[in-house]
Amino acid sequence: MKENxxxxxxxxxxxxAFLISLLGKRIRGFxxxxxxxxxxxxxxxxxxxxxxxxxxxxxxxxxxxxxxxIGISLVLDSLSSFMLVTINLIAFLIMAYAANYMxxxxxxxxxYVLFLLMLTGMEGVIITGDMFNLFVFLExxxxxxxxxxxxxxxxxxxxxxxxxxxxxxxxxxxxLLGIAFIYGYTSTLNMADIANVLLQKGPGNIVLFVSxxxxxxxxxxxxxxxxxxxxPDAHPAAPAPVSAMLSGVLIKALGVYALVRIFYSVIxxxxxxxxxxxxxxxxxxVVGVFLAIGQWDMKRLLAYHSISQIGYIFLGIGxxxxxxxxxxxxxxxxHSVFKSLLFLNAGAVEYSTGTRDLREMGGLKERMxxxxxxSLIASMSIAGIPPFNGFWSKLIIILAAVQAGHPIYAAFxxxxxxxxxxxxxxxxxxxxxxxxxxxxxxxxxxxxxxRGSMILLAAICxxxxxxxxxxxxxxxxxxxxxxxxxGTDYAKTVFGAIR
Amino acid sequence: MxxxxxxxxxxxxxxxxxxAGVILMYGIYIISHGHVSPGGGFAGGVxxxxxxxxxxxxxxxxxxxxxVSASIASSFExxxxxxxxxxxxxxxxxxxxxxxxxxxxxxxFTLFSAGIIPLxxxxxxxxxxxxxxxxxxxxxxxxxxNGKDKG
Numbered sequence: 245m246k247e248n249x250x251x252x253x254x255x256x257x258x259x260x261a262f263l264i265s266l267l268g269k270r271i272r273g274f275x276x277x278x279x280x281x282x283x284x285x286x287x288x289x290x291x292x293x294x295x296x297x298x299x300x301x302x303x304x305x306x307x308x309x310x311x312x313x314i315g316i317s318l319v320l321d322s323l324s325s326f327m328l329v330t331i332n333l334i335a336f337l338i339m340a341y342a343a344n345y346m347x348x349x350x351x352x353x354x355x356y357v358l359f360l361l362m363l364t365g366m367e368g369v370i371i372t373g374d375m376f377n378l379f380v381f382l383e384x385x386x387x388x389x390x391x392x393x394x395x396x397x398x399x400x401x402x403x404x405x406x407x408x409x410x411x412x413x414x415x416x417x418x419x420l421l422g423i424a425f426i427y428g429y430t431s432t433l434n435m436a437d438i439a440n441v442l443l444q445k446g447p448g449n450i451v452l453f454v455s456x457x458x459x460x461x462x463x464x465x466x467x468x469x470x471x472x473x474x475x476p477d478a479h480p481a482a483p484a485p486v487s488a489m490l491s492g493v494l495i496k497a498l499g500v501y502a503l504v505r506i507f508y509s510v511i512x513x514x515x516x517x518x519x520x521x522x523x524x525x526x527x528x529x530v531v532g533v534f535l536a537i538g539q540w541d542m543k544r545l546l547a548y549h550s551i552s553q554i555g556y557i558f559l560g561i562g563x564x565x566x567x568x569x570x571x572x573x574x575x576x577x578x579h580s581v582f583k584s585l586l587f588l589n590a591g592a593v594e595y596s597t598g599t600r601d602l603r604e605m606g607g608l609k610e611r612m613x614x615x616x617x618x619s620l621i622a623s624m625s626i627a628g629i630p631p632f633n634g635f636w637s638k639l640i641i642i643l644a645a646v647q648a649g650h651p652i653y654a655a656f657x658x659x660x661x662x663x664x665x666x667x668x669x670x671x672x673x674x675x676x677x678x679x680x681x682x683x684x685x686x687x688x689x690x691x692x693x694x695r696g697s698m699i700l701l702a703a704i705c706x707x708x709x710x711x712x713x714x715x716x717x718x719x720x721x722x723x724x725x726x727x728x729x730x731g732t733d734y735a736k737t738v739f740g741a742i743r
Numbered sequence: 744m745x746x747x748x749x750x751x752x753x754x755x756x757x758x759x760x761x762x763a764g765v766i767l768m769y770g771i772y773i774i775s776h777g778h779v780s781p782g783g784g785f786a787g788g789v790x791x792x793x794x795x796x797x798x799x800x801x802x803x804x805x806x807x808x809x810x811v812s813a814s815i816a817s818s819f820e821x822x823x824x825x826x827x828x829x830x831x832x833x834x835x836x837x838x839x840x841x842x843x844x845x846x847x848x849x850x851x852f853t854l855f856s857a858g859i860i861p862l863x864x865x866x867x868x869x870x871x872x873x874x875x876x877x878x879x880x881x882x883x884x885x886x887x888x889n890g891k892d893k894g
Contacts, residue, residue: 248835248840251840255828255831255832255840258824258828259825259828262821262824262825262828263821263825265817265820265821266818266821266822266825305840306839307839307840307841308834308839308840308841308842308843309837309838309839309842
């Protein structure tokens with residue numbers, strides 16, 4: 245019964261969240277240790293799930309023994325286990341970082357409760373095989389993230405959180421409306437079954453309308469450019485671990501993954517939809533980086549870069565060729581790593597100096613060597629300098645774009661990459677190089693857990709370029725790509741896997 | 744008089760004293776018959792909360808909050824969630840998460856039937872009722888400190 249693995253991904257963080265809310269206040273240190281144990285277990289399980297999926301194939305879990313399409317089913321395929329590894333790796337390292345960082349806030353256990361609930365929602369979105377269940381988990385992750393953005397309860401945080409709440413709820417409404425229409429058209433909510441019915445009935449106008457609703461809804465969650473306005477406010481306002489989590493994995497789990505899963509596996513990718521994804525991706529790529537380059541608030545700059553990098557992911561996946569999808573997924577993984585590292589760096593600088601303004605910093609590498617070193621690595625990764633991971637994924641995306649006959653998009657990708665390099669040269673120059681500001685003569689390097697998780701993330705930045713080597717890619721990235729390349733064969737695989 | 748009036752008039756207090764218990768009992772009825780008639784854990788939990796809200800409105804927050812505080816509500820809420828999860832986990836006894844593992848799976852119009860569903864209703868009512876009460880309690884305890892009120 246290897247299927248029993250699947251619901252554990254939801255049970256573990258959910259149980260952790262409520263146990264902490266019950267006991268965290270009463271027992272000191274309980275929340276730190278317990279949540280880190282849970283994050284570690286989740287990471288171990290998700291790595292294990294990669295092996296299981298590679299040996300057993302797609303697995304379907306029938307919740308309450310109700311067979312799909314009537315009951316809720318949980319599906320674990322290669323794409324899901326790829327996303328689970330990404331999410332749990334980042335979540336574990338961020339959780340360790342938060343053990344030190346969140347000391348400055350009151351009621352640290354509440355942070356862990358919300359964090360674990362957000363994690364539950366994300367894992368649920370990844371493993372569910374049911375459209376409405378996806379919406380429920382999506383809302384769960386979103387609502388927890390609204391509260392986490394407002395965690396500091398200052399005017400700035402509350403304003404950002406309110407803006408985020410309004411816009412993100414609007415996105416959720418679009419998604420719900422889309423699900424309602426799809427339910428009306430196909431009279432089923434199981435994703436594999438919807439794919440089957442749509443294949444039989446053929447694409448009607450309603451499917452086109454639903455596609456538009458989903459692009460708006462999930463595009464809002466993923467912060468694609470016309471829908472990006474909430475992100476530059478929400479991500480900087482949150483505490484650093486939360487910003488890292490939001491930028492690193494939340495927009496990918498709720499936005500990119502859900503959109504890609506629905507368009508490739510359920511509705512089926514048509515050239516029109518792919519064109520829209522590519523176009524929005526290219527626009528996000530360029531607009532995000534242009535908006536970022538003028539920022540002086542370090543976290544705000546990073547937030548704009550998230551928009552730009554999400555554009556790369558969508559460009560890669562929207563190409564629809566195996567190479568493009570591979571590049572997009574690889575960039576998704578890489579971006580999770582280096583963007584969360586950059587946010588943790590920004591958090592470390594804020595922790596020590598108390599400022600996020602680049603103009604006030606300077607020469608911090610003398611006082612904070614670990615932060616400066618790791619942020620240099622992360623900056624080079626995001627700017628696409630070889631041999632760091634960002635270089636390889638961007639290279640693949642650009643090559644795939646040229647190969648697929650879209651040289652203009654490839655040119656845009658190159659331009660955005662150069663501008664990214666420029667803006668991170670600015671960050672490095674103003675924050676870490678140059679002369680030390682007298683005000684910060686006595687600051688210290690951050691505590692041990694914060695240093696540890698930053699170093700680990702930097703190490704992943706350096707080595708994860710090897711994931712594209714065929715021997716490794718056959719194992720981790722390749723199968724995830726195949727899931728998307730096979731498109732609506734998803735339905736056949738899922739129904740074939742039900743035992 | 745500088746002192747804030749505690750609660751409402753005697754008429755309201757008397758009416759609240761008479762009705763609060765009935766509302767509470769009606770809530771319990773809705774929960775326990777959730778699987779055989781309209782209603783269930785969510786609706787019943789809300790009704791139970793309304794009984795407490797009525798007491799707060801009639802007798803004032805200082806009096807009522809001594810009996811049931813927001814932290815108790817918060818504990819009950821977490822407990823409800825854990826109970827729900829535990830029931831779902833108990834399904835593993837039969838091999839599946841959320842499996843309705845009790846033997847007696849449902850006889851129409853019979854109270855003690857339907858397996859785990861009544862238990863789930865109780866858990867949901869705890870979660871919803873305590874959660875709603877906590878929201879109300881926080882709103883009641885909130886003090887607005889605008890420029891005017893400070894002086």
